[in-house]
Amino acid sequence: MVETNTDQFLNIKNVSTAFKINGQYYDAVSNVNLEVKHDEILAIVGESGCGKSTLATTIMGLHDPEETKISGEIDFEGTDLLKLDEKGYNKVRGAKIGMIFQDPLSALNPLKRIEDQIQEVMVYHTKMTEKERHARVIELLNQVGIEDPDRTAHQFPHQLSGGMRQRIIIAIAIACKPDLIIADEPTTALDVTIQAQILDVLRDIQRENHAGIILITHDLGVVAETADRVAVMYAGQIVEQGTASQIFNEPKHPYTRSLLRSMPQRDNESDDLYVIQGMVPSLQKMPKQGDRFAPRIPWIPASAHETEPKMHDIGDNHLVRCTCYKDFYFPDQVKEGAGHESN
Amino acid sequence: MSLIEINDLKVHYPIRGGFWNRIVDNVKAVDGVTFNIEAGETYGLVGESGSGKSTTAKAIIGLEKATAGTVMYNGKDVTKAENRRKLDYNRDVQMIFQDSLSSLNPRKRIEDVIAEPLRNFEHLDKEEEKLRVLQLLDIVGLDADALYKYPHQFSGGQRQRIGVARAVATHPKLIIADEPVSALDLSVQAQVLNFMKKIQRQFGISYLFISHDLGVVRHMCKNIAIMTRGRIVEVGTREDIYNNPMHIYTKRLLAAIPETNVNHREAHRKHRLEIEKIYQEQQATYYDQDGMAFPLVKVSPTHSVALPPELAKKFEQQSESKGVNV
Amino acid sequence: MWKTILRRVLIMIPELIILSILVFLLAKAMPGDPFTGSINPRADPAQIHHLMEIHGLYDPWYQQYWNWVVHLFHGDLGMSYEYQEPVVDLIQQRGANTLWLALFTMVLTYGIGLPLGMYAAHHEGKLQDTLVRVYTYVTMSIPFFVVLVIGIWIFGYALNWFPTSGSVSAQASGLGGTMLSRLDHIILPGLLGALFGTVNIVQYLRSEVIDAKHSDYVRTARSKGVPMKDIYRHHIFRNSLLPIAAFAGYSITGLLGGSIFTEMVFSYPGMGLLFLNAINFRDYTVITALVLLYGFLNLLGTLLSDIVLSIVDPRVRVE
Numbered sequence: 005m006v007e008t009n010t011d012q013f014l015n016i017k018n019v020s021t022a023f024k025i026n027g028q029y030y031d032a033v034s035n036v037n038l039e040v041k042h043d044e045i046l047a048i049v050g051e052s053g054c055g056k057s058t059l060a061t062t063i064m065g066l067h068d069p070e071e072t073k074i075s076g077e078i079d080f081e082g083t084d085l086l087k088l089d090e091k092g093y094n095k096v097r098g099a100k101i102g103m104i105f106q107d108p109l110s111a112l113n114p115l116k117r118i119e120d121q122i123q124e125v126m127v128y129h130t131k132m133t134e135k136e137r138h139a140r141v142i143e144l145l146n147q148v149g150i151e152d153p154d155r156t157a158h159q160f161p162h163q164l165s166g167g168m169r170q171r172i173i174i175a176i177a178i179a180c181k182p183d184l185i186i187a188d189e190p191t192t193a194l195d196v197t198i199q200a201q202i203l204d205v206l207r208d209i210q211r212e213n214h215a216g217i218i219l220i221t222h223d224l225g226v227v228a229e230t231a232d233r234v235a236v237m238y239a240g241q242i243v244e245q246g247t248a249s250q251i252f253n254e255p256k257h258p259y260t261r262s263l264l265r266s267m268p269q270r271d272n273e274s275d276d277l278y279v280i281q282g283m284v285p286s287l288q289k290m291p292k293q294g295d296r297f298a299p300r301i302p303w304i305p306a307s308a309h310e311t312e313p314k315m316h317d318i319g320d321n322h323l324v325r326c327t328c329y330k331d332f333y334f335p336d337q338v339k340e341g342a343g344h345e346s347n
Numbered sequence: 348m349s350l351i352e353i354n355d356l357k358v359h360y361p362i363r364g365g366f367w368n369r370i371v372d373n374v375k376a377v378d379g380v381t382f383n384i385e386a387g388e389t390y391g392l393v394g395e396s397g398s399g400k401s402t403t404a405k406a407i408i409g410l411e412k413a414t415a416g417t418v419m420y421n422g423k424d425v426t427k428a429e430n431r432r433k434l435d436y437n438r439d440v441q442m443i444f445q446d447s448l449s450s451l452n453p454r455k456r457i458e459d460v461i462a463e464p465l466r467n468f469e470h471l472d473k474e475e476e477k478l479r480v481l482q483l484l485d486i487v488g489l490d491a492d493a494l495y496k497y498p499h500q501f502s503g504g505q506r507q508r509i510g511v512a513r514a515v516a517t518h519p520k521l522i523i524a525d526e527p528v529s530a531l532d533l534s535v536q537a538q539v540l541n542f543m544k545k546i547q548r549q550f551g552i553s554y555l556f557i558s559h560d561l562g563v564v565r566h567m568c569k570n571i572a573i574m575t576r577g578r579i580v581e582v583g584t585r586e587d588i589y590n591n592p593m594h595i596y597t598k599r600l601l602a603a604i605p606e607t608n609v610n611h612r613e614a615h616r617k618h619r620l621e622i623e624k625i626y627q628e629q630q631a632t633y634y635d636q637d638g639m640a641f642p643l644v645k646v647s648p649t650h651s652v653a654l655p656p657e658l659a660k661k662f663e664q665q666s667e668s669k670g671v672n673v
Numbered sequence: 674m675w676k677t678i679l680r681r682v683l684i685m686i687p688e689l690i691i692l693s694i695l696v697f698l699l700a701k702a703m704p705g706d707p708f709t710g711s712i713n714p715r716a717d718p719a720q721i722h723h724l725m726e727i728h729g730l731y732d733p734w735y736q737q738y739w740n741w742v743v744h745l746f747h748g749d750l751g752m753s754y755e756y757q758e759p760v761v762d763l764i765q766q767r768g769a770n771t772l773w774l775a776l777f778t779m780v781l782t783y784g785i786g787l788p789l790g791m792y793a794a795h796h797e798g799k800l801q802d803t804l805v806r807v808y809t810y811v812t813m814s815i816p817f818f819v820v821l822v823i824g825i826w827i828f829g830y831a832l833n834w835f836p837t838s839g840s841v842s843a844q845a846s847g848l849g850g851t852m853l854s855r856l857d858h859i860i861l862p863g864l865l866g867a868l869f870g871t872v873n874i875v876q877y878l879r880s881e882v883i884d885a886k887h888s889d890y891v892r893t894a895r896s897k898g899v900p901m902k903d904i905y906r907h908h909i910f911r912n913s914l915l916p917i918a919a920f921a922g923y924s925i926t927g928l929l930g931g932s933i934f935t936e937m938v939f940s941y942p943g944m945g946l947l948f949l950n951a952i953n954f955r956d957y958t959v960i961t962a963l964v965l966l967y968g969f970l971n972l973l974g975t976l977l978s979d980i981v982l983s984i985v986d987p988r989v990r991v992e
């Protein structure tokens with residue numbers, strides 16, 4: 005491979021994705037810059053509605069061009085994905101980028117056998133014969149930890165449990181050994197024990213194929229267990245980015261710190277949990293300028309925020325948006341604030 | 348005396364099959380579950396998907412008919428419909444569901460949603476009713492203008508709180524919360540959990556808190572029961588369960604909780620894989636031939652575990668000898 | 674799967690028995706007797722009495738029912754009082770006519786409806802879609818018999834392209850000639866029937882395809898790099914045709930009952946017309962036989978669609 009000398013093979017530059025709502029375009033993803041290297045898991049975290057899935061489907065080119073406006077550049081192994089036509093994109097999807105979706109119950113065609121659904125991706129990207137494809141299906145099912153591959157290959161989705169279906173979707177995503185795997189909440193619908201197994205499978209596959217993984221989740225525990233690097237997303241923007249240890253051990257941005265503090269943990273057993281005031285703004289209500297997180301930390305004076313918040317490298321590639329993190333503190337009246345929300 | 352005592356509760360669903368569609372077998376969704384909930388406490392019921400948590404909840408509240416066993420409330424068995432009626436049981440015991448949107452009627456305004464239980468159990472005139480609904484909205488921290496909105500006009504956390512408002516409308520003694528926060532974001536989850544605790548302090552409500560998230564359960568519950576395949580495999584206080592788990596199923600469940608400390612990541616993973624290996628090896632000994640858990644054995648005054656017979660004997664002898672000593 | 678089908682067939686037996694009793698009692702409960710109207714009103718009451726006796730009309734109902742069932746099994750549904758022909762023969766002739774018309778209509782209906790529905794869905798929200806939807810709305814808002822009357826007036830009388838009554842012309846000779854003549858007689862009613870029948874199919878298929886288009890499994894297929902046209906072929910069409918295939922089993926038996934409107938307007942000697950006349954003349958034996966047949970066809974239709982569904986849908990097939 006040519007790319008092996010340059011580690012980073014996915015470079016997202018200034019990407020924005022806007023949806024058309026009532027004839028007007030609104031940004032769901034705004035000016036995102038990210039890169040992914042081989043052999044690394046990059047986690048994207050944030051509350052529901054922050055634009056994580058939108059970013060993922062933008063990379064996959066799955067948006068309806070008539071309903072969305074996408075700008076920027078997605079440099080993937082030397083080509084700008086955003087300049088590809090449908091035919092060119094189809095050579096990338098499934099072959100070089102595999103995607104895993106959140107809901108394993110609906111992501112498989114209910115009327116097709118598992119075997120056919122896995123083979124389909126190879127039909128379009130390889131010259132394998134039917135026999136070779138079958139062999140590969142069995143190999144893949146083994147790899148994702150399905151106990152009886154021959155039997156499962158012949159079954160239909162409704163005969164499998166949620167955890168098994170998610171494994172099938174992983175098998176499809178990795179069938180052609182893609183360089184990049186995008187996993188959008190791959191374990192949200194699953195039990196903790198199955199979640200742990202699925203994450204193991206993902207990690208093993210990544211080691212084997214030297215793939216890069218974008219792991220999208222809102223579960224900070226999952227991030228802490230698996231991610232090499234973490235990007236925290238809020239209201240369509242990346243607000244903090246760094247290694248897992250930077251994010252978990254020295255979180256800087258108020259949003260990151262707030263999220264971490266709202267998790268039930270061993271050391272806050274019986275106390276009230278920290279609640280972030282307000283909620284993620286809808287696309288139409290997104291603040292046009294200034295720090296988008298400012299309305300949710302109203303006790304921090306406006307002067308602490310930048311008027312046009314920029315990403316700042318605070319050392320070792322640890323990036324933080326806005327300078328407000330320097331003045332951020334948690335209000336002492338946490339307990340009174342809990343359970344009350346301004347509507 | 349406990350608020351409610353669940354005794355050897357069983358719910359079996361018939362499996363129909365064969366040529367004539369007769370009952371050929373039973374799904375033992377709940378198969379002999381026993382526990383008590385004290386007044387004012389939060390009791391945790393934990394287990395993987397399909398372990399029978401929701402079925403237990405439904406049987407307790409009377410939505411599902413118990414195949415066997417009793418649920419004693421105020422000295423009467425409320426698995427019988429006439430006892431439920433006599434005791435006004437359905438007013439004292441309310442339920443909060445996992446999916447707040449689908450459990451709220453989309454065509455009803457919030458006013459009617461919250462007033463519904465009031466109309467069923469209390470005969471208030473229009474003025475009084477409205478006053479009560481406003482009070483309830485205030486308790487759950489929603490503005491009065493919520494009255495005339497519809498469920499879809501609220502965020503997930505707000506909807507879940509509306510579900511809570513409805514549940515507390517009749518001043519219940521017990522609220523059964525079936526995965527109340529599983530579908531919610533961290534920040535919203537925090538909001539709902541804090542809120543549940545707040546009204547517990549205020550009104551002395553008891554909760555049966557059902558979840559598969561052990562992190563949340565640790566935060567909420569003093570006493571916890573771990574359930575699998577329709578039976579309870581381990582019961583104890585928070586400390587018993589988290590610091591001294593004894594059933595392999597509990598150990599495995601605990602090991603699977605993601606560790607938020609990135610520095611111990613590898614160690615934690617190793618630990619989890621070890622436990623998983625042990626689980627696979629010892630699974631056969633921890634369940635009987637039918638794959639069901641063994642009866643619970645007391646290993647300490649607060650802690651009971653479904654140990655295999657050989658191990659159980661040891662503990663029984665110990666506790667007997669202790670009994671002699673005391 | 675065979676077990677399921679067999680069980681379904683067995684369940685039909687008690688249904689049929691209940692159906693036949695109901696039909697029989699219903700026929701008995703109709704006012705008037707079969708001779709009023711068909712016999713000279715000044716006929717001797719004693720003679721009528723005699724006729725009634727011969728036909729066993731004074732027996733208790735269960736005996737009459739039993740006689741009827743026994744005859745039924747011998748392929749004897751009695752004589753039509755009106756046509757003075759065995760009912761079985763009558764139904765055979767008329768049934769054949771209706772069958773041709775039904776098959777023709779069905780082929781046309783699906784032949785037009787399926788492509789049209791898919792076409793509309795494929796171009797969801799575009800001009801093509803709008804045109805198809807206008808067609809369905811317009812057709813739906815006009816009553817069926819109005820379409821028939823206008824159709825026969827324009828193409829039958831004004832343009833004289835098609836015959837306006839009967840099922841085969843008297844001049845037709847030879848096998849080929851008869852076939853052609855038959856076809857000639859069913860083209861117009863078939864077309865008009867299909868025009869109407871397609872509306873349901875178009876609307877249903879359109880919404881099925883649109884749902885499928887936005888489904889998660891199509892998103893999965895797209896992320897595999899499958900071109901959209903192949904996704905349509907392999908995923909969307911197949912999945913959305915499924916409920917329609919099941920419905921087809923049902924609708925064929927419905928068509929076999931004959932369309933009363935079409936047959937009336939075209940004076941087409943099929944089952945529908947037979948039924949209408951039988952009611953007019955209180956032709957009990959025919960009414961009873963036809964109602965029974967309709968009921969049976971209905972049960973058969975449900976059975977057929979269940980079977981089709983169990984063949985094409987793995988969720989039903991695999992149990």
Ligand SMILES: Nc1ncnc2c1ncn2[C@@H]1O[C@H](COP(=O)(O)OP(=O)(O)OP(=O)(O)O)[C@@H](O)[C@H]1O
Pocket residue numbers: 023024025032050051052053054055056057058059222285286287
């Ligand atoms: N097709 C669409 N048209 C209009 N708005 C959309 C569309 N898809 C998403 N949005 C909006 O864009 C924002 C981001 O949505 P997105 O699905 O990317 O969030 P997310 O971070 O993945 O959230 P979740 O954790 O709930 O999956 C939300 O406000 C959402 O309502």
Ligand SMILES: Nc1ncnc2c1ncn2[C@@H]1O[C@H](COP(=O)(O)OP(=O)(O)OP(=O)(O)O)[C@@H](O)[C@H]1O
Pocket residue numbers: 360361374375376394395396397398399400401402403559
């Ligand atoms: N109506 C029913 N008929 C037959 N089986 C049922 C029925 N309802 C539940 N079951 C079965 O009973 C078992 C327990 O189900 P239950 O819903 O109580 O599980 P749970 O612990 O609540 O799981 P989850 O975490 O997925 O909600 C499952 O195996 C389920 O398939």
Ligand SMILES: [Mg+2]
Pocket residue numbers: 056057058188
């Ligand atoms: Mg998402």
Ligand SMILES: [Mg+2]
Pocket residue numbers: 400401402525
């Ligand atoms: Mg449940």
